[in-house]
Amino acid sequence: MTASSAPLLIRMHANDNVAIVANDGGLPAGTELPGGLVLREHVPQGHKVALVDFKAGDAVRRYDVPIGFALDDLPAGSWMHERRLQMPEARGLEDLPMATRQVELPPLEGYTFEGFRNPDGSVGTRNLLAITTTVQCVAGVLDHAVKRIREELLPKYPNVDDVVGLEHGYIPHALGVCLALVTYVPAFSMWLPNMFR
Numbered sequence: 001m002t003a004s005s006a007p008l009l010i011r012m013h014a015n016d017n018v019a020i021v022a023n024d025g026g027l028p029a030g031t032e033l034p035g036g037l038v039l040r041e042h043v044p045q046g047h048k049v050a051l052v053d054f055k056a057g058d059a060v061r062r063y064d065v066p067i068g069f070a071l072d073d074l075p076a077g078s079w080m081h082e083r084r085l086q087m088p089e090a091r092g093l094e095d096l097p098m099a100t101r102q103v104e105l106p107p108l109e110g111y112t113f114e115g116f117r118n119p120d121g122s123v124g125t126r127n128l129l130a131i132t133t134t135v136q137c138v139a140g141v142l143d144h145a146v147k148r149i150r151e152e153l154l155p156k157y158p159n160v161d162d163v164v165g166l167e168h169g170y171i172p173h174a175l176g177v178c179l180a181l182v183t184y185v186p187a188f189s190m191w192l193p194n195m196f197r
Contacts, residue, residue, distance in 0.1 A: 002187040009049070013064035018048040033077075048080040056145050060085060063134075072077050093153055127159055132166040139167045 021027050026044040033039065033049070043049045054060070054070040060080060061067070068085035078084075115125040129149065133142050141164040149163045166176035 007031055007087055008018055009033060011051075012062055013063040013162055016060055017050070017052045017054075017059075017061050020047055021047055021049055037077050038190050040075060041079050043079045045151050050074055050076050050078045050080045093148065129163040131163065142167055146162075 002160050005023065007027055009019040010022050011019040021043045025043060026042060026047070027033075027039055027049075029041045031039045031040050037051065039049065048060075048062070054074040056070055056072050058070045059066040059068075060070060066088060067083075070080075070089050071084055074080065074084060083130050091189075113125065115123050118124050131142060131145060133139065146165040151179050154160055154163065
């Protein structure tokens with residue numbers, strides 16, 4: 001391979017045991033990846049390659065989160081696609097886990113936001129629940145989740161004004177644009193004062 005067509009992999013977290021092939025058109029069987037792993041089969045662009053040997057039932061991790069479980073034994077260098085995964089059970093809307101990572105940040109000074117002061121002195125804003133995706137192929141699921149949350153959960157939480165879905169378009173030949181959206185839009189939107197966190 002030339003330098004311009006060297007294998008390009010996206011590994012979101014150091015604990016991930018799969019990576020995404022970013023080369024236009026994917027990578028053919030026999031391609032040596034950085035670190036010496038050799039692809040056992042063609043892996044299309046945007047698809048996962050197994051970085052380790054999997055035993056049936058092993059968790060497949062991306063973003064350091066189990067996204068499924070291997071249905072069969074699968075050697076490193078194989079194409080890890082949905083037909084080789086047992087998907088985890090979907091969580092109910094009522095028992096979704098809350099984020100637990102605490103990050104200490106210095107207090108913001110000199111910033112304001114459009115809000116209002118309540119008679120008791122507390123400050124109010126428009127509270128929105130924002131949900132984003134990391135891939136465009138789940139945009140339909142996002143729309144369905146927003147609809148169900150709006151119908152089933154929002155009536156139980158009168159302090160939350162609405163739920164919005166933030167999706168992005170995946171442009172196969174503009175992977176850099178897609179990665180920028182995946183990285184920066186969710187990060188930026190979490191700084192917006194009207195996003196319910």
